[in-house]
Amino acid sequence: MTPEKRNTLPKATRKLPLDFSLTTVNIVLLLIFFFLVSGSLVETEELSVDLAETSDLPLDRLPRPLLLMDVDDKLQLNGDAVSPDTLLATLTPLLNETTPRLHILADRDVPAGALVSLIQRPDLRGIEIKLVTLRQFKPDS
Structure with a gap:
């Protein structure tokens, strides 16, 4: 047999x-599209905060x-x-001796940093601090 006729692979x-x-x-582009679409579905009203109002x-x-x-x-x-x-000095005589407690009512325009610095004062340690909030009254029409 000749080499030409042999079955070769x-x-x-x-x-x-x-x-x-x-x-x-493709996966990265799909993720980008997903987050673009889902981010635009969030309404800005959901992200807003209604502050307390007192009169x-x-x-x-x-x-x-x-x-x-x-x-x-x-x-x-x-x-x-x-x-x-x-x-x-003014607060000490007003506190209950068993559970000293101070209620704080801050105006809505008070910066949060000022309120936090008041609460974290070293001389108020050991006093339970409670923030007081008021609900605005709306009479039924």
């Missing part, structure tokens, strides 16, 4: 390695001792003006 073709970059790009505050119906915090960093303890330096 076809020449091996070189296989190309699988390229996963196209698949990766004609009846101090006699609120818990005691009550510390009112004004926008101008003015403090009132049970309706009487008090300075930050004399707050603890």
Whole structure:
């Protein structure tokens, strides 16, 4: 037999390695489209915050001792003006000895940092602090 007539295997073709970059790009693009669409579905009203609003505050119906915090960093303890330096001295006789508790009512325009710094004062440690909020009354029509 001659070599030409012999059944020979076809020449091996070189296989190309699988390229996963196209698949990766497709997945990334799908994720980008998903987040673009889902981000545009969120309404801006869902992200807004309605702040508390107070008018004609009846101090006699609120818990005691009550510390009112004004926008101008003015403090009132049970309706009487008090300075930050004399707050603890004025507050001590008003506290319950078994469970010392202070209620704080801050104006809606008070910066959050000012309220946090008041709450974190070292001289108020050991006193339970409660934030007082008021619901705006809307009469039924």
